[in-house]
Amino acid sequence: MQVLKFGGTSVGNAERIRQLVLIVAAERARDPHVVVVVSAMAGVTNMLLGAVQAAVGGNVAAIDHAHAELRRRHLETLAQVVASDAEHQALQAQLDALLERFARIGEGIALVGELPPRAQDFIAGLGERLSARLVAAALRADGIPAVAFDADQLIVTDDMFGSATPDLAATALAARECLRPVLETGQIPVVTGFIGATPEGIPTTLGRGGSDYSAGILGAALEADGVVIWTDADGFMTADPRLVPTAQVLSEISYAEAGELAYYGAKVLHPKTLLPLIPKGIPLYVKNSFRPDSPGTCVSATTGDWQADVKSVTSIKGLALITVAGRGMLGVPGIAAKTFAAVAAAGVNVLLISQSSSENNLCFMIEGADAEKTRAALVKALAVEFHQGCVERVDAHQPVAIVAVVGAGMRGRPGIAARIFSAVATANVNVIAIAQGSSEINISFVVAEGEAAAAVTAIHERFELGAMTSA
Template sequence: MLVLKFGGTSVGSADAFSQVAHIVAQARTRDPQVVVVTSAMSGVTNTLIAAAQAAAGGQEEGYREARVALLVKHQVVAGQLVADGVERAALGRLFDERLRSFERLCRSIAVLGELTNRGLDVVSGLGERLAAPLLAAVLRSQGVHAEAIDATEVLVTDNSFGAASPLLAETRMHCQERLRPLLEGGVVPVLTGFIGATAQGIPTTLGRGGSDYSAAIFGAVLDADEVQIWTDVNGVLTADPRIVPEARTLPELSYSEAAELSYFGAKVLHPKTILPAIERGIRLRVLNTFNPEHPGTCIVKELTETGRKLGAVKAITAIKNLTLVNVAGKGMMGVPGIAARTFAAVARAGANVLMISQSSSEQSITFVVPQSDAPTVLDDLRHDLARELAQHWVDAVTGRDDIVIVAVVGAEMAGTPGIAARVFGALGEAHVNVIAIAQGSSEVNISLVVLVGDADTAVRRIHAAFALDKLGENL
């Protein structure tokens, strides 16, 4: 069984929908059981959210204009690709009904003057609920027996609105009951990505980028052989091509390498996508909708000989919009509990810590959080460490915004001497100052904090130091 997930650009226009239909038809020649997961059409989710937020601020014109614009956007594709007049009319009625429901919800938001996370989930998941019926109709028009399925029927989550987690046992039961008969009957289920529902049927979302996660979840609970993530690039690259134009496509990555890259800013995969695949040992493949002949990137549990030959360092990535937080003081040395209280405050603020570095002398603790979380984190730390600050055990709690984490990733770095020397040698030659360093014991990743103005230079110099522009030439 294959699970094919198509991102927003892959369903961004009539031509893109037609290309997706061709890809699905080709996939069925290789495996008769194919599941499709779709994102919203490109730009739709942003339009929906912006309109709902404007409604919460008392602006009603925005959601009315959004309803009309989105209706036209979807009807244009249907008009070009769905030949059957009866089906096209039924699609038009469905689009109109769902968008009028959106308009009514926005009207309620405007009256209340508040957009809750629960309400935002209903609004932001509408794009997928418009795209899935449209894609299913396009597939049927191309001779593929397909049926749209709303993921709220099958993907059961907790009630963490805005970033829900799947309940896999319940989801497996619902998917087996609802989807297995369709697959055995030769039908292609076209599922909405990104969304699910609580056990009580209340709509939820898996967070932005969650359609990748949805596909991996469906692959896991249906025991798929492979999950394919179709996007607009030729797989996972050695670096961001906007920074390094000569970046190359990686033919193979391990789960751990892909997880590190997605966590540290690579945009091709949602960070959570790897998790269900790891648990079930499912192969992932990242492919280009607009260049389907390209082999893309295969993500596997254990690297094959091909993956091992690529070299110790596979890719360089960077994550921006961060704050470096430093808790420092000579009086911290030997004082128990400061680290525990520091990270308890961070947890209470709900902030994600991307990197930690602590001096062996225990005179400072340095860590990195998203810049949006930094004000709350700093306030909570200063409150919790007020006694230590007053007694000068802690001299200062500071934050620095102008920083970037550059991550050097490769599973084969473990046990390979000289990697760090080449990284820091390249940065030294470029006069790039390294503010902080972290390396896990697994040695899959070396993380460096540099100034934002040095970040692109750092990525380019490290990429060149390991000749990643020639990666794969020895295969």
């Protein structure tokens, strides 16, 4: 059995959905048991959330505009992928019912001037509910039996709205009970990505980009033979081809390498997607729905046959470097604990941590949008330490970027770091902070945002990744 996930660009219009149908038909010919997971049509989630955020300020017109535009776009696509009048009428009624619910919730939000987390999660997942019904209808129109499933029937989560955590055991029971009978009758379940529900049935979301994660969760729950992420990229690459024209597709990488690359800027995969697959050893494939014949990347427990110390260089921009500094920090226990407790309480995600050996300086990376609230939270949390003179300042430096150099071949190989930073120095790029995990498959460092592209290019050239081949 295969789980096939299609992203927003892969379901973005009627033409892309027709291409999806061809891909699913080809996969079904090889394996009759196929589960399809879909994202919302490209841009839909942003439009939904933008409209309800505007409604909080009393802008009801934003809801009306979004409702009209979403209805136009989805009904236009429906008319192009479904020929049967009866099917068209039935699907239009379903789509209209979902959009009317959005309009009613939006009007209520505008009336009270507040967006409860539960309401936001329902609105955020509405695009997937719409696209799943369109895709299932398109498959049926091509003679492939398919049925749409809302994942709040399948994926059981906690109540952390906006970024819920799945209960994998409960999800496995629900997914098998709902989907296996459908698969055994030869039908294809078309499941909404991104959404789940609490045990009480309250809709939740898995965080932005969570449709990939949904595919991983369902792949593990159903013990699939593989999970395929169909996206608009050829796979994991040696670098971002927009920065480095000579970048190549990596045919095989390990779970650990893919996880590092996804976390540090490779946009082809949500970082959590692999978590449920790793314990079961289920391989994941990343392929391009615009070029379905391209081989893509296989992600598994092995590193593959690529003969190179470094496999890829990636970067994340739009970040801020937060520094907690003070000559009195030396030997004082608990400052790091209080620092990160305050950051966690503010709901801020930390991407990288570095500390000077003198203990006078602790710095970490966060999203740039969180810089001011993080700095304010730290000043408040460390008030005693400021008064005692242990901490002298909390600074926010932005915009900065993380550059990550990844490869399992780096482990235990002397001189890799020297080659990396020699290349960066030759490109006249200043390194602000450095971090390396004990796994030795990732060396990350911080540079000014405007210098990130030069650093990536220099490292790619130094390690000759543009000429890398598999053995």
